[in-house]
Amino acid sequence: MSVGVVRVGLLGLGTVGGGVIKTIRSQQEKLSLRLGKRIEIVKALVRDSEKERAVHVEPSILTTNFEDVLKSDVDIVVEVMGGVDPTYDYVRALIEKGCHVVTANKELLAKRGTELVELANQHQVHLAYEASVAGGIPILSVLRQFLRTNDISGVRGILNGTTNFILTKMEAEQLSYQEVLKQAQELGYAEADPRSDVEGFDAMYKLYILAQLVYGESLPLADVVRKGISDLSAGHIRIASELGYRIKLIAQAYQTDEGIRLSVQPTMLPLGHPLAQIQDAFNAVQLSGNIVGDLLFTGRGAGELPTASAVVEDLAYLLTQPFTPHPVWRENTASHLAAQPEASQRSLCYLEGSCPSATPDRVLHFLRAAGVSISKLKVQFDLGGVLRAGLITSGLNEEHEALLTSDFGLSVRRFPILESAES
């Protein structure tokens, strides 16, 4: 590393990349004081070097050719371009040149993290990725700290700000998913192609990174249960609320008797649950340690500056720490992911239909005769004669669901319930 200057290369100069430049500039004095070195961005790989940008950058550092970054003799690369292809190859080439890596790319880590960790260890460079999970919340460093003394029994949280914003708005303003998505896109909270957020991929990658850290295993990504929010209706949200629940897209990793289970899915939370209080674009992560108990961390999980804060913290951290090898995840050969939750768990079952045979009495009679226990019930009819019902059930299985559809003409949606720690 050159004396007095840290040469940084940037892969990508979108929202987060702009935030990184702003943060390094506004905190330059503080950083220099602590690091004894000035951070200088010497090269930035962009798609279009002519594009207008919110942050001023010397045109001479911009390039559209990765080879220019590779030749620029950078000490550290900050990867905020996203995606796996060609990002993986770029990061790999830089590690092989002995360059430290700071990345905010959850997809890259979830899909190729094991290889990158091994490569970084082999070349004795840092691979830091705090910014990839929960933006400004320093959840990875906190987890590493707790893992020194605690057995972590579970991690759960709200890891995607876009979907949490949409769900909050749908409930508060009684709007449909499509209406709120449009607003979110106009506000810049959701992307033109929103699938990565609304179908749960983004949250899944983040959960996966957390889970590998907690369980020390390379888990099969394909086995993660993943459901998004795009099929949620105002009816689901209203019935949930009348039953005392709020729907959140909950990411969870926990140990079951059959192995580690990872899921991202719309989940019912009792209104008093701490995660039910997390609204708008906020993220939150709850850890359960055998010694420390439950801890909850809340903050902005995305956006230019919170994510940039995590990137620059990683930068500052690796500049003050000697290299220590990153723990390598054990290969998980047998699938450790448990199957679907058993039917015996409590769930909120939402029914909707207009078939005249689907009277509440007949439906309830059928379910009770089938051995399903029902602890709470809300039924609504609208002016058009459409029945909407919410039931808190245990013992309901897929067979029952099929019969409710075939014999009663009802559409059925079953949501898992996250019980309160207190209850």
Next chain:
Amino acid sequence: MSVGVVRVGLLGLGTVGGGVIKTIRSQQEKLSLRLGKRIEIVKALVRDSEKERAVHVEPSILTTNFEDVLKSDVDIVVEVMGGVDPTYDYVRALIEKGCHVVTANKELLAKRGTELVELANQHQVHLAYEASVAGGIPILSVLRQFLRTNDISGVRGILNGTTNFILTKMEAEQLSYQEVLKQAQELGYAEADPRSDVEGFDAMYKLYILAQLVYGESLPLADVVRKGISDLSAGHIRIASELGYRIKLIAQAYQTDEGIRLSVQPTMLPLGHPLAQIQDAFNAVQLSGNIVGDLLFTGRGAGELPTASAVVEDLAYLLTQPFTPHPVWRENTASHLAAQPEASQRSLCYLEGSCPSATPDRVLHFLRAAGVSISKLKVQFDLGGVLRAGLITSGLNEEHEALLTSDFGLSVRRFPILESAES
């Protein structure tokens, strides 16, 4: 340090000390694996070596004589005896022998921390005290991390579990302070002599430790505004709730134009404020950074195991880190603490009295004529003709308070309002 074994001495073997022994035992395997060394408690200073204890300890390691600890050739001392006298002298003697220190003692750090930090630096030993603030919440390490890249504009939180438990119970069960205190003492949540908790000393020491870290200055402890909860009545809590507020004992440190201001006092929080959701014996700390935004950390702030978790984490940390000098706080010669908040701030003013001249109309007329603006009002009369009123005011000062007492025979209590970040 002996090869393969870390020799630990314990000062104090109360609730937290017992938790430390339990944690080291239950996590011994994990700790040995990570540290490459076994942790062994070789000596424990106690007041009474014959006393029955919840945790089994070899009688041979117990001593009532500090000299025995000093002679035991310990690598690390864990100080959980509390107090300043004789604790300071003991810790000092151990540092001078080259012994690392892990402490949970907030009073010691607040009153003699500067000296201990200098002494530890001089002897190149670690002085670790994560457990002194907010139990299992790793707030000091998180703060240190954020300070590398963020300017922290303020820290606020609920730092004392006992008082939060009492306030939660008073509201939920409409009981008086004395009734709940008695319950809390029976449950072991409050001590026989509860002053350190209920008068705000405990929260003040913790706030002070946080503030020195954030502002890098040795602040005058005597200038911290400190008010406890022992004079709060069911009437205060009821009127607050009717106006949409909840009373919490809030510890705050923030920069004002006149300097840094530290306060611990009963404060009104809008019900939607994240800190208003923190109930029972939980603690929470909110940080505001210029890059990362607002972050909130919640967890059990006290108790045997959460505090022990923080102690053992400190132990594990210092065993894996080379010594680096602790930053020395700049001497704060001029008092940087601002005076009382200006009268222009919004506050909730509680009035109580039975004087027949204190009709709501006359009181309001007087206040408006005096230029006090009133945005919200709740008035109650009980069967005995006692008036209780709550007013959201701005512009009310001590002069007005005096006149309300002398001319209207009213007792007056003014509470600051913590505005929501959103509003």
